[in-house]
Amino acid sequence: MLTKYQEARHEVRSTVLAVVKRLAKANEEALKALEGSDENQLEEVRKTIKNITKETEKIDNDIVLIFARYTPEAKDLREMVSYLKITSEFNRIRSNINNYLKNMQSMLSEEDVNIIQFIKESLSINRCTINAFDKTIEMFETFDDNDKIKQLAIEIDVEYAKTDDIYALLEKGVVQKMGEAGGQAEEYFNLLKYIRKNLKIIDRLDSIAQRTIFARIGGKL
Template sequence: MLKTYEEKRNNIKDEVLLIGNSVVEALETSLKTLKSDDVSALKEIDLSVKKLSNKSNEIDNLIVTALALYSPEAKDLREMVSFLKITNELIRAASNVKGFIKIFRKAYSDDLNTSTILEFTIPLHKSALLSLRTAMSMIEETNDNHTEEKYGRVMVEDSKADDLYAMVEKNILKLITKNLELSKEYFDVLSSLRRLARTSDRASSIASLALFAQVGGDITQS
């Protein structure tokens, strides 16, 4: 392809990575606050879904322009199509992370069984973070074997996140039956954790798109 296309391609990839890394950083920071049991610090995390959405629209316009001007073929075309879809998945992931941070912080209090909540929340959070971080690293991967290996890792973490959510859901429902007066708070915590699990789902979709861009095949998204 022409050098100008390569420049546009690299610019588009960098912008996609910028959005993804913003979401990963928010997850990293929120995990640290949970590990230190300083949930109030979640309010300090700055993750603007609106700004990221505007950036995503800019990227989509760059992609459409590149497709119109250069008519890329084969792998280059797959990559552009993947980027177009990945930006949407990243905004959904950002919305889920933002929702988790906001709802969890407001619902979490010493009145709840915090030890049980954190027992499952922290490993669930780790899986969501690892799955998204690994999926984003696939965008920069050039080795087919490494891409497939990373895809497998994302699928494992996504499955683990689903299992952990099912476990925490079961335990929180038990806590609700014993503390009906705190049912709203427990349900809100559960709602926030569902958003974490969905973040892992979005990472799975991003990994599928990155795999498609690198090695071809069918696009599979959850």
């Protein structure tokens, strides 16, 4: 039978996993909406992550209560401290997703066929991010397997590296179009800016992977 302390620890980890899954689902639904150029659906996706901050605040408060009520062992203390860092990353991811989708709504409303085509081409980044989310979820689900979580962290880093290559190719095409766009050059510049914001999501996931390894194995936070 689990002690109250163990139950509290497990509850925190379960809540962390639930938040990751919500963010991952939002990212998947956003991809579908962007594939269909559906502005209204993008708005619906934004609504699904509106209360993420309340959930991360609960996680932080629960961890503080664990510190106050119990005396965590060193490895458990390391895990709880890591989650305090991870909840900050969750809040940033929520903000990144929300801002990216809001900006994509404005881009789609332009009804510029070239911009829409560039958005479609950029979705390879979103697919890499979805893969990284899946691997992040698996890290928490296989938390007790040191070798597994280290391998998953490597795979997340590979997905992250792919997005740099995708963006470099996309940027080349957009910059070329900017030179031909005349008065519309600003719209293309903004599109690149918004896509760079999208890249921050997988950057945060890469950071979460490293913090999860610290939670389990130790090292540098």
